[in-house]
Amino acid sequence: MSTYSDPPSGSFQLSMLINDTRYRSYTFQFVALLLLVLGMAYLGWNLVQNLAAAGLNISYQFLGEPAGYDINQTLIPYTSQSSHWQASMVGVLNTLLVAFLGCIMATIIGVAVGVLRLSNNWIVRQLMSIYVEIFRNVPVLVWILIIMAIFIAVLPQPRDFRGDDAEASMFLNAFAFTGRGFYSPAPIFGPGSGVVVAVFLASIAGIFALRNYATKALYQRGQLIPTLWPSIALFFIPAILAFYIMGRPIGLEYPELRGFNFQGGVFMRNSLIALWFALSIYTAAFIAENVRAGILAVSKGQTEAAASLGMRPNRIMNLVVLPQALRVIIPPLISQYLNLTKNSSLAIAVGYMDLTGTLGGITLNQTGRAIECIVLLMLFYLTISLVISALMNVYNNAVKLKER
């Protein structure tokens, strides 16, 4: 026999929405949801009404109109006659550029500092903790301004390069380090240069293939194939041979002082360098702490076991500790990359024309479309952040501990 009894099968009554525990929570949740929706609708309606009353109609037509202003650093073609949308795109690319450069440099510095903070050398350890504490605890805007100010004050300006007994001179006659930025020679690709570039790319692919092959050979057959010198040879020799065979098609354009500025060559603006550097060293301090935490999270037994197998400290770090530490390091690293990207919106402090400077700055001012610009700006940053987050999550899945 069964003691199981069916719930009373009476017809559904409205009072059961309150009295019956099966429905009560749904009732309350539904009421709460309804109130929330009504509340939001009221606020939204109020906003629309009052904006309309104040004569502020939401319109994105301005995006198609000519921007009318110039931007110094443009990665895509842009003139003052281009549209505001094009100006926003220039800003997006500038944001992505500084974020990309910054993330790479912050990672390099951060990992190095993080590892060195655990060094056995007392001085190195203390120096690294001083670095971390100083850079982590001063606002990044201050660092941006300090670095820019030092940059402008210390380095010579183009005017110092002028004249016969100039105060400053170019490095190797090819590089100019000025307070306005760095100038370096730019390659000029003549006819036939495509072959050289192709050969160079092919030899890079060759280096990767060789290293893959060597790893496989080591793991499968226990055979040790030297990779260092063949890699270096592969890197240089085919490209140089192709360069001379094709009759030296690639030349260099040297920067030279003409008029007010250096002309020609590659120009890296002081604003980009200062912003890049400041964001990197600031974020690197946080990354260093993440790295240190990740390494400390790997049990000491692992290190000792590896040491007892006769591995050298470098190899222990590279082959045993870091691979396990990465799964602890990467999730907070994603946050640091996102922080760096968002902190790049301080760029206007040094006159770097990022997304905030173009769409959220000059476009906003010249059109007076504050709400539209800010909403669009938020959407752009949201998209960029989510994309970075997604990419890093893919990487995290690739390196995280595989549980089988």
Add this chain to the structure above:
Amino acid sequence: MKKLAILGAMTAAGLTAGAASAATLDDVKARGTLNCGVTTGLVGFAAPNANGEWEGFDVGVCRAVAAAVLGDPTAVEFVPTTGKTRFTALASGEIDLLARNTTWTFSRDVDLKFEFVGINYYDGQGFMVPKELGVSSAKELDGATVCIQTGTTTELNLADFFRANNISYEPVPIETNAEAQPLYLEGACDVYTTDASGLAATRAAFENPGDHVVLPEIISKEPLGPLVRHGDNDWADINRWVLNALIAAEELGVTSANVEELASAPGDNPEINRLLGTEGTLGEMLGLDADWAKRAIMAGGNYGELFEKNIGENTPIGLARGLNAQWTEGGLLYSPPFR
């Protein structure tokens, strides 16, 4: 973060817009102070002096309005605004009046929904370069690095000028005048461009003003004036006629020295009488008392006195009256009649 704050302010402004646009005069009277938007610091136009008190040509307008409306020229809360924040500050109701050498343009007046109440300085955009560069005309600036304040009409004028003359330049955008000075002096830019009056004021603040020259080209018309929000015509009228009163006072020979005497009893000149309230009811029409113009003039003097005291030829800024002389002396200043 700053942007979010602005959006928040805009939303708040949207929510309270109905109330704020009703009667600015009542709000100001209830508050007891006038919130006046000025620059973050441009010597001669608006800058705090050694005692921390704001003074300058634009500050004079704020004080005159405060004197006319509240009876106290010091009842002003000065809100420093940048080229970027000024319009949001005014639109959101944070300030009642923006007296911050702002160029009167069509789109600002019509599209941004502001009301320019007049012109207190006729200006034009110019260039300043170090003398050692040996530049004598703006057309020789091909390839130069130009420091420029963002969020102003100057960057549009600059783009147009260089495009029209088919020469190239490298813009260095800067937020405030104060940030531009070290960049220009260190040589991070070859040229500094802004309104000619601003250039003169900036140059006056340099250690060696003589090492820098302002080029002769004026590449734009920049009529600068105070402005208020659209939608409160009474408040706009008060500001417009306070400014006109200062200009008319100079034309009629009413100064801060003799205004007390002239206002004590009706004199021979009926327009002076109407201006100073000894005849007619002009003050009442504005919603103020009869002495409004007298107090405005006493606050800092008439237009000519304000000019001479803050930016005139005897000050470090040393601007000539030029276009800003009375119409009777070949300038453009012309107040509508007080009747």
